[in-house]
Amino acid sequence: MSRLAFLDRLQTIAATATVTSALWILAGTVYVARDSAAQPGAGAEAGAEEVTPAMAVASDAPAGEGQLTIPVLGVTSAELTDSFADSRGGRPHEAIDIMAPAGTPVVAAAPGKVEKLFLSGAGGNTIYVRSGDGRTIHYYAHLQAYVPGLAEGQSVRRGQQLGTVGSSGNADPAAPHLHFAVLRLAPDASWWEPATALNPYPLLAATIR
Numbered sequence: 001m002s003r004l005a006f007l008d009r010l011q012t013i014a015a016t017a018t019v020t021s022a023l024w025i026l027a028g029t030v031y032v033a034r035d036s037a038a039q040p041g042a043g044a045e046a047g048a049e050e051v052t053p054a055m056a057v058a059s060d061a062p063a064g065e066g067q068l069t070i071p072v073l074g075v076t077s078a079e080l081t082d083s084f085a086d087s088r089g090g091r092p093h094e095a096i097d098i099m100a101p102a103g104t105p106v107v108a109a110a111p112g113k114v115e116k117l118f119l120s121g122a123g124g125n126t127i128y129v130r131s132g133d134g135r136t137i138h139y140y141a142h143l144q145a146y147v148p149g150l151a152e153g154q155s156v157r158r159g160q161q162l163g164t165v166g167s168s169g170n171a172d173p174a175a176p177h178l179h180f181a182v183l184r185l186a187p188d189a190s191w192w193e194p195a196t197a198l199n200p201y202p203l204l205a206a207t208i209r
Contacts, residue, residue: 073105095197100178111131127150142168142177144164183198
């Protein structure tokens with residue numbers, strides 16, 4: 001074999017080895033990348049919790065009484081007036097009056113169970129809805145009427161219609177409104193027992209509609 005032929009053969013072997021090595025390196029890189037992608041939490045620090053879309057939504061979920069729905073349909077937070085500390089007939093109001101035309105739907109400010117439907121001389125047609133934990137009652141008064149089928153013991157959803165705005169009881173017929181109160185009491189207390197009144201205004205004023 002001539003020296004020239006030997007050199008040509010040596011170059012061919014070297015080129016073949018280089019191409020083969022490059023192919024093996026490429027295949028190994030693809031395998032490692034696929035294996036890493038299959039591992040949960042890849043790329044995160046050790047011990048870090050993987051954040052999923054469901055977790056992100058849950059972290060932004062509203063909580064507690066601060067997310068009450070305004071209980072009169074169509075009324076915005078800007079239309080509310082804080083009358084909690086006002087006096088009514090020489091007694092503290094301890095509620096807010098939400099003005100609206102007679103017949104406007106009244107809806108549940110929060111989920112719960114209808115504790116009592118009561119005809120009161122002062123409050124007229126009233127509804128007491130107790131929260132799931134038993135510690136809070138939402139009180140709706142001066143209703144024109146209850147929604148058909150509403151009954152004591154019935155579970156209601158947030159935003160479900162309970163009745164309509166009116167002026168029953170001692171309300172002025174010329175100024176129909178919903179008298180809305182939030183009462184805090186012991187879980188085993190009855191609807192009529194003394195309770196601590198909470199101001200509904202700041203709980204509703206931050207509500208976005």
